[in-house]
Amino acid sequence: PKPWNIAARGEESRARTLAYFKNVVDIAAELGADQVMVSSGWAFLNEPIEDAWARSASMLRSIAEYAGPRGVHLVLEALQPVESMIVNSAADTKRMIDAVGHPALKACLDMGAMAVAGDTIDDYFDLLGDDVAHVHFVDIAADGTTHLAWGDGDRDMRADLDGLVARGYCGVVSAETYDEQYFANPAAADAQVMAEYRRAIGA
Template identity: 50%
Template structure:
């Protein structure tokens, strides 16, 4: 972000059948200056014990003149990295997994690590799972603050988790965690699924919103802009009106883009470049 002009970042989710360097090369050719790193193991391996050589990422940044502005670790079912993990050994693994993600972001001088509440088993008490999640999140927020990395939590859709789906859920969760280093990632997919708006988010959280997963949908789907029913210019105007200061990441995850992911990114950035603030 430079001044009050919003900037976008590409994400590698839909580039999963190409190499990480293919993704960086594609982002550079499409005119991106920033990317958000999703920790898909086919691109950059990360678990609770280890992670790939960060120097690889630094070399790609330098070679393609692109900055990694954030880290988005894998963390939804069936991934093992559940913020609401139930058993002690599992909780230890989850803590060290996210600790490693925070360390990677620190070494890269990134702006944030995106997190979620995790998920509960459908046969257990949701409040107990939410409490476990908040306790884990507080520990990680404390560690991330030491490392100078904010955590940005996004709501999830009900098919992913029942713990935090709405603005009201996010408010309650922030109070439960009670740590200033936990911020908000506005995910337009989860927002649309909850029948909420960008205005609703900013009226509730204001400057605590530090990141945005900026995608089209019908109303959801994490699609490239132009393939859903959202109006990018209207959304950008609202973000501009609220003086949004974070990045807009094109978190495209729909499998329709796996064969030619660069074309989806191209559509997004071309539409963004046509927008001019009112």
């Protein structure tokens, strides 16, 4: 039902999805933004996962072919298994980028999906290298809750920041604080993340 399911099935749904993402790319280009976040989309539970994988790769290729000439990169984030069954890990991300085979498709290292998959920062950079173009820098609670503002979870975020620096990462880092506790006042969560970041770098 969502117009942004990249693994959508059926000609009408796929046409609507492609049109949606072309609009997003056009908006990004107009605003001077050089990245659009994408995921693999979602499979049907009663189909072989490789069928959904093939549809996802095909759609990502079509969007990348549209985005590339407009100076926009797509950044593909892995999702947690409860969110999607298609791309869940660093290895899945690498496999999908290779399958799409277009230079406009890059990778997003999502700290939450990374932790749930048992991956590390080094795993992402070892597999994807310079294709890592965006990081969702989020805290994670001991119970597995992700998308938390820095300080609201139990992860050593300073060590994660050091890990990115050690790998020479100079790309985008965003605070994806998507949890219901932040919905009423998202600006406070952003301010908390920035305060912790400035404290970590001594600013």
